[in-house]
Amino acid sequence: MVVEPIKIEEYKSEITPTWCPGCGDFAVLRGIHTALARLKIKSENVVISSGIGCSSNLPGFVNAYGFHGLHGRSLPIANGIKLANTDLTVIATGGDGDGYGIGLGHFIHSMRRNIDITYIVMNNQIYGLTTGQASPTSERGMLTKSTPSGLLEVPVNPIALALISGATYVSRGFSGNADHLSSTIENALSHKGFSLVDVLSPCVTYNKIQTYQWFRDRVYTLEDEEHDTNDLKQAISKSYEWESKIPIGVFYKADKPTYDGDEPALQDGPLVNQPLDTGKNIAKQLLDEFT
Ligand SMILES: Cc1ncc(C[n+]2csc(CCOP(=O)(O)OP(=O)(O)O)c2C)c(N)n1
Numbered sequence: 289m290v291v292e293p294i295k296i297e298e299y300k301s302e303i304t305p306t307w308c309p310g311c312g313d314f315a316v317l318r319g320i321h322t323a324l325a326r327l328k329i330k331s332e333n334v335v336i337s338s339g340i341g342c343s344s345n346l347p348g349f350v351n352a353y354g355f356h357g358l359h360g361r362s363l364p365i366a367n368g369i370k371l372a373n374t375d376l377t378v379i380a381t382g383g384d385g386d387g388y389g390i391g392l393g394h395f396i397h398s399m400r401r402n403i404d405i406t407y408i409v410m411n412n413q414i415y416g417l418t419t420g421q422a423s424p425t426s427e428r429g430m431l432t433k434s435t436p437s438g439l440l441e442v443p444v445n446p447i448a449l450a451l452i453s454g455a456t457y458v459s460r461g462f463s464g465n466a467d468h469l470s471s472t473i474e475n476a477l478s479h480k481g482f483s484l485v486d487v488l489s490p491c492v493t494y495n496k497i498q499t500y501q502w503f504r505d506r507v508y509t510l511e512d513e514e515h516d517t518n519d520l521k522q523a524i525s526k527s528y529e530w531e532s533k534i535p536i537g538v539f540y541k542a543d544k545p546t547y548d549g550d551e552p553a554l555q556d557g558p559l560v561n562q563p564l565d566t567g568k569n570i571a572k573q574l575l576d577e578f579t
């Protein structure tokens with residue numbers, strides 16, 4: 289059967305993004321629109337969840353189902369949606385504050401499950417929405433509104449964390465390289481299992497250090513090197529490159545069992561297609577068991 293191409297425009301919602309001109313999140317939005325169109329995934333089969341932040345406003349700008357949840361909670365929502373209906377393409381989105389700060393526990397446990405969802409983090413190394421406080425990925429020593437004498441903590445390394453926590457597609461994109469970013473998102477969506485796309489997505493308003501130019505001076509693509517994406521140890525070593533050379537692209541990918549693939553309750557197909565079995569007898573059985 290020939291599947292008709294879908295135009296990128298069909299994935300744009302009627303809402304115009306409210307981001308500052310030049311915000312890196314525009315490239316991520318464009319990357320999601322492009323990847324969905326290339327993969328010909330129909331809008332009605334896509335759900336995007338998010339937490340709170342400038343980046344977490346993204347689901348409103350995609351013509352698909354969306355759930356704008358609580359700060360740090362995009363992943364539990366995405367996990368629940370996927371388990372309820374495994375036929376859907378489920379994407380979780382948000383910022384570094386949202387996902388690597390308040391939501392860090394969900395990040396690790398979602399990866400341990402290798403649940404088949406894609407997590408796209410717009411990592412600008414600052415809290416954008418709340419006007420410029422330090423985030424979990426801000427550099428040590430950085431002067432921000434919340435660290436006027438310089439940040440005393442070392443940054444979270446999301447790529448290394450993903451590699452040791454069980455994610456089976458671990459990648460990094462850069463908003464200043466839109467074509468590469470779109471392909472990375474497309475491959476993440478095609479991957480079966482938990483895929484992470486950590487995106488270097490500059491906040492042009494509150495992070496005056498990690499700018500587009502700062503990244504352009506350092507970024508190189510792993511696809512141009514002899515990097516073996518099956519080699520976990522090599523991937524971990526690459527994940528520590530940061531100061532002068534910053535790799536983007538796929539660090540690691542593996543074909544491993546997924547939580548949704550192995551869950552016994554899902555062996556007869558998506559939960560939404562299974563009978564509810566809520567007859568009087570079931571209600572009585574439950575009451576007898578729990579009262
Ligand atoms: C429980 C809770 N704590 C704190 C906040 C305030 N808050 C809203 S967004 C945000 C951080 C935003 O930074 P990030 O997630 O990196 O997204 P960005 O705005 O940079 O895209 C914070 C601390 C909140 N909304 N809810």
Ligand code: SF4
Nearest residue numbers: 308311342416491492
């Ligand atoms: S404050 Fe920063 S993260 Fe928020 S929209 Fe503006 S540039 Fe983007």
